[in-house]
Amino acid sequence: MIKDAFKLSATEALAAMASGRLTSVQLVQSCLDQIKATDGAIKAWAFLDPDAALAQAGECDRLRKAGMALGPLHGIPVGLKDIIDTAKMPTERGSPVFAGRQTKDVARLVEHLREAGAVIMGKTVTTELAFVHANETRNPHNPDHSPGGSSSGSAAAVAAMHVPLAVGTQTNGSVIRPASFCGTFGFKPTRGVISRKGLLQTSVSLDQVGCFGRTLADVALLTDAIGSYDQHDATSFARPRPDMSAGATADAPVTPDLAWFDLPFNDRLSDAAKDGLDAVLDILGDQVTRMEPADTLSNLVAVQARIHEYEICQHQAEVFDQHWDKISDTLKPVVERGRQITRAEYEDALAVKASAEAFFADFFVEFDAIVAPSAAGEAPKFGNGTGDPIFCTLWTLAGLPCVTLPLLVGDTGLPIGVQLIGPAEKDDRLLRTARWLQTHLASATE
Template sequence: MSRSSSGAAAAARSIASGETSAEQVVRDCLDRIREREPAVGAWQWLDEQHAIEQARACDRLRDAGGPCGPLHGVPVGIKDIVDTADMPTELGTVVHAGRRPASDAAVVWALRAAGAVILGKTVTTELATYSPGKTRNPLDATRTPGGSSSGSAAAVAAGMVPLALGTQTNGSVIRPAGFCGVHALKPTHGALTLEGVLRVSPSLDTVGFFGTSLEDLELVCGALGAFAPAQPLAAPPRLAFVRTPLWPRTEPALRAAFDEMLERLGGDCEEWELPAALEPAWDWHTTIMEAEMAFHLRAEWDRRHELSPSLQGQLARGRETSAFGYQRAQSGAQALRSALGEVFSVYDAIVTPGTFGVAPLGLESTGDPAFCTPWSLAGVPACNVPLLKSPEGLPIGLQLVGARGADMRLLRIASWLEGRVGP
């Protein structure tokens, strides 16, 4: 099965119609993994025979006329901070090497109930923070794939699997999707339960998805039943372009790509400036994240000599955060949510960068997540739309942000944007 025909939605249709089998789809993915994995390193745990056995069970159920869910036979990769009862979940750290959960995370259970084949566990950074894992960018092995959902983004970008699960606390879905050039959705905070997912900062943690197309993202959202269906767009959406105070730090290639896109959009997109009172949003996010990390990773703190210096620093700062500082940051987050509510009463979505440019060279860092920070803090949905490229052909992160709870509508707007702007 070629990369172009290996999307989740296409695979689901082919399996349901009998045109192909779940086993063949899984075997195609495994062939691709054997071809690309040595250079990419997207997988933390993979048992080919276990994946094939799951696929055969799907085929037997279909052939017997049993109930088939919307993801029946579709392979999915799972970020290795999300519990799986039949596979290790090691959380990206030697502290939890060999960890075997007793049960699936709720979102994994829901994927299985929808018929998905859990192909394996994808690489995460250390405890879903900043210290990189082994994964390389499949478009250029000298560049980072981003993080912390590095393996999930790279696996989809390399054509190893059509869908993969990730999480985002700051920029861990949108940033790697931008660097690897794949579609991704970071849903509204709280839309999907975090039961069985590593708690880093529950005020911010969000389960998200990577796919080969917007259709794939719509499919998995619909299969999970946690998102209100969206009606077709009755008119062209009104878009707000937000530079944020970070704009001067962006790369020239990104600024040129956005200028060209905005020219094509014309009157369908107007500029909106983040109010000065909300500019501490980045500091508020850091305060909340580090304080909550310090509490939820307190067991890991007892073995901090086994953690990276960057994570030790985050946990140390979090342990020193005052109750006043934490509550002030939470109040600021609420002010940001209120301000965005006013924006979305006028505009249908916000257009803004998801990255500062192309994936940085080197594997020591996962890149800067700051363009994702205010939207993660506000808990609103965001998606990466891989429309923009540098002159060298590397993807540039284009982030589309929607109103809280309007996840499926945001995907419809993203589809309109793809048609309106084109490659």
């Protein structure tokens, strides 16, 4: 057995199991021990069944010994955001409205995880209805700080080494921002790569699935395993998906052409984030084209909010109408504002969203990726919200693939991520560029 197996990345654990140096039971038990030792302070898990996890791991080991076919995640423990339906676990969606909720069916991505051989460890804490009201999870680097939202538990569970992989969702900044705050890799692929069937719907136009891991190869591996076409998901596309793992392990054939947008809200960056990003841009030099985009691009922040607020009021109307007394005072004003948005205003916002997608399709003819902040800076103190998502808003609205790399450190020692955004459905190229950026920055700072 490998000592402290919980520290292994998913790809390292797979190699160890393939060589016979580690079993899935040993890996899962090591992760459970780490959870027991640390989750009292972090509170990353909404539901955990150690016996069920060990039983899944034992079956993985049995299949391996029997010489059966093995999936790409065989024996690897994975955490699921608590808005993802799982038949044998409650899915409570971060709200007392859904306390004890149990479904007969599982989400499509859970079916893929099972087929891939993953061990479903449990459900990670989310904010109320995956929106603005924070829950109890703390930042593993400093429990006095927030882990971000709404995929708070998934990011914290990976950062605390409870599991090597976790699944989250992003409607605005809920994968990239908590990954930045918690110092993990976070990847939100192109909208439509991963099915949302069996997930809480807050915005049919904006909800997207993403992954957390300890390396680029890890998030690519998980995305490959759960991505597929699904006729039951309106945004799912019936075309082959990019090979994420190939992209994350490939060398860039030429030096990438990168862009940086000087957006008006860049003044929200903390001094540490600004200094760190300036240092990155200085190292990249002429490889980055600095651009001052039209004001219309900044105005997309309001467009995203209008679509999100209108659609959550439509999708969750029954919840708000019948359980208003159980809705937080944080969410209530958002719902009240969303109910004032007219159908015409909503349709106008959708038209602007389509224009933004067309703009970026043309933009990426000349550029491989956009370099951007992942968040405004370090994680805020717990109780002061989950952080500003504005540095993710434009890219999420347009459905573009985004990845955050844990490259910077703030004044108090908390991590700060650097984000790369790529062209739609060229996620493999984005991950290849991210690998190049990691290597280039490492060599430049040696």
